[in-house]
Amino acid sequence: MIEIMDLSKRYGKFTALDSLNLNIEKGSVFGFVGQNGAGKSTTFSILATLLAPTSGSAYVNGYDVQKDSKLVRKQIGYMPDFFGVYDQLKADEYLHFYGASYGIPFAEREKLIPQLLDLVNLSNKRESYVDLLSRGMKQRLCLARCLIHDPEVLILDEPASGLDPRARVEMREILKELKSMGKTILISSHILPELAEMCDTIGIIDQGKLVAQGSVADIQSQLRGERLIIVKVHGSSEKAVSFFEDDPNIFKLALLEDGASFQFIYKGTAEEQTELLKRAILNNLAITSFAEAETDLEDVFMEITKGVELT
Amino acid sequence: MKNLVVNPVLNKEFKLRFRSFKSYLGVLFYLLALGLIIVGFIFIESLSNNMQGFFKPDQSRTMFMVLSILQLGLILFITPGLTAGVISSERERQTLNIMLTTTQSSSSIILSKLISSISYLILLIAASLPLYSFVFLFGGISPGQLLTTMGFYLFTILVYGSLGVLFSTLIRKTIVSMVTTYGVTLFLAGGTAFLTLIFMQLTNAYGYSGTQPTNPLAYFPAMLNPVIILMSTFEPEMTNEITRSTGIEFPLWISYLISYTLIFIGAILLSIKKLRPNMKKG
Numbered sequence: 001m002i003e004i005m006d007l008s009k010r011y012g013k014f015t016a017l018d019s020l021n022l023n024i025e026k027g028s029v030f031g032f033v034g035q036n037g038a039g040k041s042t043t044f045s046i047l048a049t050l051l052a053p054t055s056g057s058a059y060v061n062g063y064d065v066q067k068d069s070k071l072v073r074k075q076i077g078y079m080p081d082f083f084g085v086y087d088q089l090k091a092d093e094y095l096h097f098y099g100a101s102y103g104i105p106f107a108e109r110e111k112l113i114p115q116l117l118d119l120v121n122l123s124n125k126r127e128s129y130v131d132l133l134s135r136g137m138k139q140r141l142c143l144a145r146c147l148i149h150d151p152e153v154l155i156l157d158e159p160a161s162g163l164d165p166r167a168r169v170e171m172r173e174i175l176k177e178l179k180s181m182g183k184t185i186l187i188s189s190h191i192l193p194e195l196a197e198m199c200d201t202i203g204i205i206d207q208g209k210l211v212a213q214g215s216v217a218d219i220q221s222q223l224r225g226e227r228l229i230i231v232k233v234h235g236s237s238e239k240a241v242s243f244f245e246d247d248p249n250i251f252k253l254a255l256l257e258d259g260a261s262f263q264f265i266y267k268g269t270a271e272e273q274t275e276l277l278k279r280a281i282l283n284n285l286a287i288t289s290f291a292e293a294e295t296d297l298e299d300v301f302m303e304i305t306k307g308v309e310l311t
Numbered sequence: 312m313k314n315l316v317v318n319p320v321l322n323k324e325f326k327l328r329f330r331s332f333k334s335y336l337g338v339l340f341y342l343l344a345l346g347l348i349i350v351g352f353i354f355i356e357s358l359s360n361n362m363q364g365f366f367k368p369d370q371s372r373t374m375f376m377v378l379s380i381l382q383l384g385l386i387l388f389i390t391p392g393l394t395a396g397v398i399s400s401e402r403e404r405q406t407l408n409i410m411l412t413t414t415q416s417s418s419s420i421i422l423s424k425l426i427s428s429i430s431y432l433i434l435l436i437a438a439s440l441p442l443y444s445f446v447f448l449f450g451g452i453s454p455g456q457l458l459t460t461m462g463f464y465l466f467t468i469l470v471y472g473s474l475g476v477l478f479s480t481l482i483r484k485t486i487v488s489m490v491t492t493y494g495v496t497l498f499l500a501g502g503t504a505f506l507t508l509i510f511m512q513l514t515n516a517y518g519y520s521g522t523q524p525t526n527p528l529a530y531f532p533a534m535l536n537p538v539i540i541l542m543s544t545f546e547p548e549m550t551n552e553i554t555r556s557t558g559i560e561f562p563l564w565i566s567y568l569i570s571y572t573l574i575f576i577g578a579i580l581l582s583i584k585k586l587r588p589n590m591k592k593g
Contacts, residue, residue: 049587050408050588051588070416086323086406088330093323097323098409101410101414
């Protein structure tokens with residue numbers, strides 16, 4: 001659905017985007033993670049036909065963003081990280097304006113707008129002036145605007161930034177709904193755990209380069225080659241601890257507060273991990289749970305981008 | 312044409328313009344200013360006729376000229392203010408990017424922005440028409456002259472408006488765009504008149520050798536000056552003087568039409584080209 005090949009953007013000597021390669025499947029949700037100035041918004045702007053790349057190519061649904069920019073605009077719904085609204089325009093008129101901008105006839109817009117407002121939980125704000133809405137409501141209205149021409153791809157640049165926790169949850173629920181509708185969503189955010197929950201794939205971008213891509217677990221193992229395992233035993237954990245301590249792939253073993261659980265970092269392969277569990281069972285250890293801990297995406301992100309000085 | 316009539320940007324701009332109370336205040340103050348000047352002119356002229364309170368038809372013609380020049384001055388003053396922020400203010404308000412990701416063409420956006428902003432000026436001029444009826448009340452002016460003046464205004468507004476739109480597209484900050492547009496307007500309306508005078512004076516200074524000296528240089532700033540062109544429609548002698556002085560017999564107003572049409576086309580085409588990034592692969 002979205003294909004990016006060797007995409008670069010330079011401003012004089014500054015490289016905002018450095019040979020970015022990316023492939024996003026139809027119907028998937030791709031999360032773009034990176035520090036401020038890493039190149040996320042530059043990538044989104046190029047895909048939204050707002051910025052010409054210095055070199056490389058990008059395709060949306062098979063259309064080249066440079067050669068077929070008008071066709072690309074039909075395919076995408078773009079929500080920038082910062083956007084304004086018109087004073088003295090009502091929510092209904094706001095959506096009518098953008099609907100008309102996509103050439104949607106008035107009668108069709110009249111049917112569409114209530115549905116979209118319902119989707120973003122703003123039905124009761126149809127006659128409200130846009131500039132009087134709260135930030136969260138404006139974000140949701142902007143999302144409704146993105147959907148007015150039923151695009152296949154949504155490019156959402158930090159849609160949850162500046163929102164309070166409740167508004168974030170509402171936004172997340174709407175995005176889940178859109179995902180279930182089969183939209184391909186490209187989203188950037190600093191709220192990493194939320195991305196982990198929502199996205200099929202995550203790309204970490206740093207200084208214009210994609211440094212990691214895959215599921216959260218993939219990225220972690222790809223970059224660290226290690227997993228955090230939590231083991232729970234029935235009764236005393238002493239015997240189990242001494243068994244696991246002897247394994248050369250196990251590091252930083254630590255007992256947890258409940259006394260029956262402990263955790264360690266495992267650096268072996270998946271096959272070795274399976275063998276370890278088999279041996280533990282054969283040694284009559286009363287293991288009730290042996291599981292990889294949920295990945296802390298913040299930690300992964302910090303580790304990947306650590307020590308990088310932004311220019 | 313249908314696209315322009317039902318253009319969403321045009322509709323939105325009209326809606327926003329006339330929802331603002333400031334727009335109505337603008338019309339009020341514009342008419343008040345013009346009305347005060349007309350009444351003041353009649354009052355002063357009546358007093359100057361040996362305090363007899365008469366107002367002669369030839370004075371009515373003078374009043375029409377004063378009113379027309381004044382209205383041109385107001386147009387040249389207001390047009391940059393209305394047009395020099397049409398694109399840059401959208402950029403500053405962070406609404407431009409969203410508009411540019413819609414399927415509207417750049418030409419549609421630029422033209423509808425221009426039309427919506429100058430239509431307010433056209434409203435001002437149309438609203439001032441009843442004031443011109445004072446002139447007809449006293450005689451001395453033909454309806455044809457009035458129509459010519461209105462056509463001249465419309466054309467001039469379009470050209471200066473297109474310059475405002477151009478600078479608004481090229482320059483990111485509205486304030487800088489405004490200053491630039493006012494600067495160019497000042498040059499075209501005042502600077503060219505000054506240059507014309509200088510060149511004509513230079514011609515006269517070396518004009519003692521017997522034959523009538525000519526200097527074609529004065530023609531070019533004169534053909535760009537809207538005040539000179541408007542005056543020449545009232546006073547044909549002025550055109551004759553420029554023809555004598557420059558040696559160029561080609562009608563000044565046609566040169567004005569041609570040069571300003573070229574400026575208009577150039578400004579609009581450049582605005583359309585520069586609104587969106589050049590996405591063509593090199």
